[in-house]
Amino acid sequence: MTTATLVDRERALRRPGRPLLAAAVLAGWVILAVVLAGRDTLALGPSDLTWLHLRLNDLNDAVGTARGHDALAIRLIDGVRVGVDALVHGLQTLIAEPPAGRPVPIIGWLGVVALATYLTGALGNLKVAGLTACGLTFLGLQGLWTESMDTLALTLSAVVLSLAVGLPIGVAAGVNDRFQRLVTPLLDIAQTMPTFVYLAPLTLFFLIGPASAAIVTMVYATPPVIRLTAHGIRAVPAVTVEAATSLGTTGRQRLRTVLLPMARGTVVLGVNQTIMAALSMATITALIDAPGLGRAVLFSLERQDVGSSCNQGLAIVVLAVVLDRATTAAAARGRGGRRPHRAARIRLTALLGGAFVTLWLVQLSRTYLWAARFPARSTVGGVDVHLGVGDDIARATDAATRWMSLHAARATGELKDGVTAFLVDPLQSLLAGSPWWATGAALVALAALAAGAHAAVTAAVGLGLVIGTGLWADAMTTLASTVVATIAVMVLGLAFGVWMGRSDRVDRVVRPLLDAGQTMPAFVYLVPFLALFAASRFTAIIAAVVFAAPVAVKIVADGIRNVPSQTVEAARACGSGTWQLIVKVQLPMARPALTLALNQGLIYVLSMVVVGGLVGAGALGYDVVAGFSQGFLYGKGLAAGAAIVLLGVLLDRVSQAAARSRTSIASGRDRGPSGRTRPSFALGRYRPQRPLGPVRPDQEEVPT
């Protein structure tokens, strides 16, 4: 961005009118909220149902009964189920569960560690191979080898299927605008509709077992690879495509020789995100009998055994980090050029030798018990050594939790009361306590001012549909908590993002913590949070912040790092201090990243709404949870799920339009160099330059 456009933008933003009008709208809204508080709020009791909810209940019953009648559908569904079951079961017997007639899986722990290390070394680099070896061995030391391998087997099966479905769709969406428009809303729904809504009906069709678990996982995990594949293809410079066309290539040739190779890096990042999303479904699929770490976490929660659940959650984090770094390294390698001849020969020798050693170790793990089952203890030189860290982790966590809930609870309780009274309550009274028409009109007006007429229409339609779900008051209550959480996410995102963006050392230290925040199953840390902040909206907000802030931090850090170093040097040469440099140069120049961080932070916060419902947030999250638990509330839960999707799509489209309208003020137009519209990130968890880390879904369940 040149100085000239920056000046233009400054001028445009200072244009009087918009801020003034927005303030007027807000003032009018606040006055209405105070005068008409509690009137026309469209509130609905927790067990009250609307006509729509009852019809959805009927629909659910009808689908359940129809299952037995359509022979063709049954044969089709059974075919899919048998196929998926066979795939998952095959992988399980390979690494996790003993097949018939064998006391241990086909490949033991030593073989799995060796194979994984070899593959990451060959496809990625040596550093990642080391990380893989350490990470997987650590799982064994935690005493969770079998559980981890069950989770890995299910995750990998779901990923293979997701890629088989997602890659072709992604390519099609990348080359065909109409198809892209058709697919995008479906992807939005797949990513924001809470899993609880379709978990039970799905088991009616695919039965209880690996097939259902894999398919639930696919629904959530396929969208990232579709979006990123399409995005990668669309991001190939138009000049390159035109050059290929002028050489007389056909569409298919162009795809194979130009588009796909050039999009490779982005596609691999899509694969990476799909793996993370799949892994993050572990605790949810455990509710329909999927084996592995998710089930272990749920069991610990039933007993409120925070120590064990922390150990098990940590295993999920370790798996996620290993898979994340491995796929990222593979992607980076894919971008690298050709090596010199000599280096290539050394590499080939090492690969062959490595393959030999790996096969040897695999064979050992098939023959000897110590290499098959991860040993709990071992004798080294006559000394008995205890091989396990799981109990120590659990004990340390328990002690820390106990100390916190004894000594810190009073102070944290006051913090909760303060934030609730001064921030959450006023905002909630404004959104949910004013008449629906006042809130609706104000929100549409604000959308119009921030993002233009088109966005206002989107907002009006979206809010109208929310009213249609019959859950307006709940939706507005959820929106209030969402806004507070998003503000907190952005504050953290800016603070840590700038810090990390300016120092690689800080980045190295903080990044693993961010990964943990994103992949640790929420209930592992929610139980201690409940002790500190009680069952409240504040606890739900904190949970959402823990999950969403890492994404914002990573995007902001990436944006700061991408500010050209010449610009930074120039500013420094002109005598800017550190603070001036950040505020006047780095942040303004990272503006697109800040917008993306806000957008993604918001979507991630929304994906935690259901978890919030499990810890006292009430409103839409509770409606979804209740719908999953009580048959007669099913329709209401589905409607609440739809309301969450609507809020997500609404906030996403309006904030994007607002960002675009700002950019277009600055740059004059909103078209990419090719003349195509800029790829919509929509709800897709898009990674700008470097991996943002794993995504993890919204919901988790606590045992009843």
Next chain:
Amino acid sequence: MTRTWMGALVVALGLTGCAGATIDNASSSGTGAAGSSGARSAACGTVNLAVNPWVGYEADAAVYAYVAKTKLGCTVVKKNLKEEVSWQGFSTGEVDLILENWGHTDLVKKYITDQKVAVDLGQTGNKGVIGWYVPPWLAKEHPDLLDWKNLNTYADKFTTSESGGKGQLLDGDPSYVTNDAALVKNLNLKFKVVYAGSEAALIQAFRQAETQKTWLLGYFYEPQWLFNELTLAHVKLPAYTEGCDADAVKVACDYPPYDLNKIGSARFTNSGTPAAALAKKFEWTNDDQNAVSRSITVDKLSDDAAAKKWVDANPDKVKAWLS
């Protein structure tokens, strides 16, 4: 150079490999055991046992599975499922048995009365109590709280950031039916129902209330393993009489006592397997269940070990189930 190094490694690995039990040894002894139990399980077959996600149920399932496996030679496949999905399993043929059912009149109608895929197998002997509870310290210091009539006197003590100026009544898991909103209204209580949303949140709330000596009124139930650690005190509401809860809007009485029962799939019940006979006879007390729950939660025993401990201590009860 590389090759020599690798050769040394191979030799080293080979040497380590020589020391240690091979899988063939282990598997031959393994198959032996499996073979003998396989012969016996032919008569009993496989039981698909739903395990709902709470510890009391897990205790039931542990003991039933242990007895069925060791005394009858059955193969028991435990499926960890929520209640709705478990009942659904009767219709798809994937679940044979539910061991601890809490009412669920809508599911009873759908699967027992209408679809006829499930059968009531009688009571477990466990008495379910649902109601309002306060932490032990509060019951001790203000025993008058245990009568609902005095709740309003203390309503302002129960306020929290979530209760909007009224007293807070903390409700938990949506899996259980609550009439609490209607109760508060019809009993004219200055309270507001706050939905915690999960059992974990409720348990944590009671634990904190006890350690921090804070005021808490919450919805809870027995039998529940938490009672091994905290004896929550039950607040009396107007006594339950038959039919007083017929109209959900007008209800102004306590929750009915629940006789927890067992549900079997029709196919399983009529198959004549000894596992079904055992399921019908399976009956024990709240104390029995709490003892096993305690082994699981406090002593951290595995399900099988906890079950074995109880079975060894109660041979007469087990004998009666098998007769």
